[in-house]
Amino acid sequence: LEAFLNVVRQDKGTVDKVDIWGRRRMAYDIQKKSEGIYVVLELTCTPQTVAEMDRQLNLNEAVLRTKVLRRAA
Numbered sequence: 001l002e003a004f005l006n007v008v009r010q011d012k013g014t015v016d017k018v019d020i021w022g023r024r025r026m027a028y029d030i031q032k033k034s035e036g037i038y039v040v041l042e043l044t045c046t047p048q049t050v051a052e053m054d055r056q057l058n059l060n061e062a063v064l065r066t067k068v069l070r071r072a073a
Contacts, residue, residue, distance in 0.1 A: 001039065007053045013045025030064045042071070 005015050021038035030036075043050070050068055057063045 004053055004057060005041075007056060008043050008045050008049055011045060011049040011052075013043055013049050015041065015043055017042035033064060036064055 001018075005018075008015055017040075019040040019042075021040065023035055023037050026034055026036055043053075054066055054068055057066045
């Protein structure tokens with residue numbers, strides 16, 4: 001997790017909140033896995049930084065799914 005957060009920090013973004021929900025059952029199986037560790041991040045950074053972090057997360061085989069949402073202004 002720290003390696004991915006460092007992507008944000010290196011591009012002068014901020015990590016506002018890290019909320020680790022822990023191991024939970026997923027709504028449906030992904031890659032034949034029914035449980036996963038959920039983490040919710042609140043970040044302040046550029047769209048390019050978000051794209052780079054999402055790219056690195058998708059390259060990691062341990063990460064099953066990512067979802068990026070924009071906070072309402």
